Amino acid sequence: MAKNNQLTDHYFRSLNRNIILIIIIVSVIPLVLVSSTIYYQFRVAYHEKVYDHLRELVNSHAQNIDHFLQEKLSDIRFLSDSCGLNKLEDEPFLQERLAALQKDFGRDFVDLGVVNDDGVQIAYAGPFKLAKADYSDAEWFRKAIQSEYFISDVFLGLRGLPHFIIAVRNSRENGHWNLRATIDFVRFTTLVENIRLGQTGFAFILNNKGELQTTPITRPSIDIIAGKTIYTEFLAKPSVSPSEVRIAVKSDSSQQENIYAAAFLKNGDWLLVYQQRTADAFADLGKTFIITTVLMFAGLLGIIMMAFTLSRQIVQRVAKTDEEKQLMSKKVVETGKLASVGELAAGIAHEINNPVAIMVEEAGWMGDLMEEITFDESENRVEFERAIKQIQTQGKRCKEITHKLLSFARKTDATIHDVNIKELLEELVALSSQRAKYSMVEIRTDFQENLPFLRVSTSELQQVFFNLINNAIDAMDQDGGTLTISSYQKENYLVFAVSDTGTGIPEANLDRIFDPFFTTKPVGKGTGLGLSICYGVIEKMGGKLEVESTAGTGTTFLISIPLQTDANGQH
């Protein structure tokens, strides 16, 4: 039995494990696949979106700045063309024009100046004392005299402040003259400074030498110079179309990844660079990733918990069904065994009856004849008579056996009556009391009051109790003891307990005591049919016959007979 339990334990454990694994695998794989696919698609789409946004942002700002520069240039050209050198040489007029420009465009224009071909400023209007300043050596001047108009890089110049110059060249009779305007650096810078996104996004402008043209909002953590290679890379490849925005992702010196978006300005002279930490640019993506991960792990946890609970429930259910099935099949086997053995027994009994009857009658006939013959030797006569009597006795024994077999197979006299169970039992006790006295057995009865009537066959019930009482007395044959018959009601059953204080039944035999022909009595003393008949009888009544035994203390047979027998009255 223990081995069996171990086996089934092992079986259920592995079943449990398999169910858990299957549930987890089947649920987790789609969950992970779906989550990661969705996340991946979202990530790609989000990257696209962010890049597009940056492209748009940088592009529009580049255009904006270009537009700003073009506008300033047009203003100066207009001024130069419309007024001419004669008027502009006049400093009060120049001041008037500056005031007019400043009125129209705010403080974008800082000063105005007219510079002759030699680089000498012949007229000046502005806050600085720059009249007659000599620009012949200034880089911007050298470049400016080579083309009709020119916008310089940012430089400190004579005034010692960062600024840049817009210069327009016009011709006069004997040469050229230049109109020069300084653009307010602070105001220009704000154009770029306004490009700010997230925590770390900022923009700045570089000239084609990689020098800063605006003051970026530098934060201690942001290091433009270290990332210089990226700018030179951008600068190395001249833009194909003016609106092209290039995007690159690279780590800077602090090992932080940055996104760079760059577009050329001013016909490729300047580069507008937007820079932002990748983590910051994709902050929403990061949040989404965390939420997705948390949800996925919550899902996983749920699945695992469900797998464990579900599999435990399934296994418990299976175990219960299994147990029930086992009990059932055991019962079926028992009934089947009893039926087949019963049929066999009936056949044998019936075949044996006739020869036994003949033998007994022949012996009787010999007895009849003996009455007539006078034997000389009286001793032999006595022997003959004894032998004949023996044949008859053994014949009777055969008859008893066959009757038992037959009643086992087809329960004799199965007519059902209302049986006064108390009367029946008292009769049986009285019948057995003589035998009990010889075996020094005291019979005690402990019936509940008002024992109900039972709708059963009297003879069958008698047979059952008679058998059990006889067995109990046999069990206490050697040392005597107490036989107790008690009754109680349990649910819809009337239960009788027949207990003895004998030696008990060894555990090995407990399983077999209801089997036909199983007996522990000496050969010739018992047929081994008594208890199996009892079992069959009680089963047929819809009741139960059970045994409890403890070695050394005794055995109790429990007979449960159903009380409501109206429904299954006749069989």
Place this chain on the structure above:
Amino acid sequence: MTNSSKNLDSDPIRLLLVDDEKDFVNILSKRIKRRNIDVAKAFSGAEAIQALRGQEFDVAVLDLKMEDMDGIEVLKMLKIMDPKLAVIMLTGHGSAEAAVQGIKLGAFDYLTKPCELEELLEKIMSAYAHRKQNE
């Protein structure tokens, strides 16, 4: 002989013994004859019906389980031929139903086989008495 001859003074009882177990019928008839009863043997249902045609009987002992005819059928026939005939059925096994059916069909009594000779004789006597009473 003296101890079992209760009906010495009157005519012997005419008994028909019907069973397909020949040895059983033979030995039983020998023993019963010793007790001053007139016994005729029949080894089948058909023989029993033939015997009843040729002769009148007081009592019949009839085995309910025979090869050629069902004992119950034989019983019906016998009761039709001689309604006053007292029939004692011998039932091979404890089939109470057959016995009950037999009693309903007019059998006098039944015995389970194998039976004690004394018991059988007692039944025969009372069956005979019953028949005499009815006459």
